[in-house]
Amino acid sequence: MSTEREVVCVTGASGGIGSWLVHLLLQRGYSVHATVKNLQDEKETKHLEALEGAATRLHLFEMDLLQYDTVSAAVKGCSGVFHLASPCIVDEVQDPQKQLLDPAVKGTINVLTAAKEAGVKRVVVTSSISAITPSPNWPADKIKNEECWADQDYCNQNGLWYPLSKTLAEKAAWEFAEEKGLDVVVVNPGTVMGPMISPSLNASMLMLLRLLQGCTETYENFFMGSVHFKDVALAHILVYENPSAKGRHLCVEAISHYGDFVAKVADLYPNYNVPKLPRETQPGLLRAKNAATKLMELGLEFRCMDEIIKEGVESLKSKGFIS
Numbered sequence: 001m002s003t004e005r006e007v008v009c010v011t012g013a014s015g016g017i018g019s020w021l022v023h024l025l026l027q028r029g030y031s032v033h034a035t036v037k038n039l040q041d042e043k044e045t046k047h048l049e050a051l052e053g054a055a056t057r058l059h060l061f062e063m064d065l066l067q068y069d070t071v072s073a074a075v076k077g078c079s080g081v082f083h084l085a086s087p088c089i090v091d092e093v094q095d096p097q098k099q100l101l102d103p104a105v106k107g108t109i110n111v112l113t114a115a116k117e118a119g120v121k122r123v124v125v126t127s128s129i130s131a132i133t134p135s136p137n138w139p140a141d142k143i144k145n146e147e148c149w150a151d152q153d154y155c156n157q158n159g160l161w162y163p164l165s166k167t168l169a170e171k172a173a174w175e176f177a178e179e180k181g182l183d184v185v186v187v188n189p190g191t192v193m194g195p196m197i198s199p200s201l202n203a204s205m206l207m208l209l210r211l212l213q214g215c216t217e218t219y220e221n222f223f224m225g226s227v228h229f230k231d232v233a234l235a236h237i238l239v240y241e242n243p244s245a246k247g248r249h250l251c252v253e254a255i256s257h258y259g260d261f262v263a264k265v266a267d268l269y270p271n272y273n274v275p276k277l278p279r280e281t282q283p284g285l286l287r288a289k290n291a292a293t294k295l296m297e298l299g300l301e302f303r304c305m306d307e308i309i310k311e312g313v314e315s316l317k318s319k320g321f322i323s
């Protein structure tokens with residue numbers, strides 16, 4: 001397929017996943033409108049400008065999700081949009097509405113409105129497994145899949161604002177698509193790790209760093225499996241390029257517990273301070289090897305947990321986050 005001259009927009013391009021997606025899109029010949037929050041901040045721009053193909057096919061836009069004009073300027077002239085920008089904070093927040101819910105939900109509506117206005121042919125929305133879990137009422141004997149939604153009441157009652165933000169944003173996207181007749185497709189990644197292009201740690205790489213430093217958090221309501229940066233970026237491109245791709249797409253190398261992940265890190269890196277955690281860190285979550293069937297049917301071959309961990313740890317080392 002020729003993607004030469006096709007122009008697409010990536011929101012949140014400076015971030016952990018965004019920079020990988022921009023890299024692969026440029027490699028495939030796309031021109032990319034990449035949004036960053038602050039054009040003056042080299043930590044957001046330099047690694048993008050250094051990518052192969054960037055000199056001629058990367059255009060940076062300063063965008064604030066809550067300022068519609070900045071969103072529409074970035075989307076204008078594009079035939080596709082990848083909407084990744086959303087605050088990814090699993091630590092406690094002071095003001096969940098302002099810090100998480102508004103940018104996630106209103107931001108998504110702004111991006112979709114701009115896409116509709118610009119006549120975009122398909123929008124890929126980056127949701128999360130956090131719009132699938134926590135889901136305590138899902139049948140105990142059934143492997144979680146794309147039909148499963150995070151329980152909003154449970155999130156509200158337990159102050160789980162990040163899963164709530166992703167769930168509300170994804171539901172808003174589906175509602176918009178239905179009402180306004182916009183072609184939307186969704187990717188639901190697990191915990192994304194591996195080699196970083198961006199100089200800043202995203203929430204999931206911070207999770208890995210903290211684990212190596214001895215953190216005993218079990219992420220009970222936040223984990224469902226891991227996935228490599230490159231595979232998440234590829235998943236976005238696959239669902240964009242395949243007209244047959246519809247609906248949500250679970251994107252994990254396997255459904256696993258955080259305890260499995262921790263045991264594997266300890267095994268591969270015995271010299272770090274990795275704690276001993278119980279294997280069952282996500283009570284009731286059924287493990288499944290080939291869980292991301294929809295993406296596998298589109299041709300995605302997921303990198304395994306060993307590779308995700310090794311490349312993630314080596315990246316933390318090479319960027320000086322650990323020695």
Ligand SMILES: NC(=O)c1ccc[n+]([C@@H]2O[C@H](COP(=O)([O-])OP(=O)(O)OC[C@H]3O[C@@H](n4cnc5c(N)ncnc54)[C@H](OP(=O)(O)O)[C@@H]3O)[C@@H](O)[C@H]2O)c1
Pocket residue numbers: 011012013014015016017018036037038044063064065066083084085086087088103126127128129166188189190191192193201202203204
């Ligand atoms: N990391 C994971 O494990 C994971 C798993 C599933 C889904 N996701 C989803 O994947 C997407 C990207 O996550 P990531 O891990 O790459 O995180 P990230 O590195 O924190 O990237 C998020 C990007 O969104 C931008 N952004 C946040 N709020 C914004 C606002 N109000 N206006 C404009 N831009 C804004 C950020 O800009 P600044 O850097 O300037 O704040 C950043 O570039 C998010 O939607 C996240 O929910 C992530």
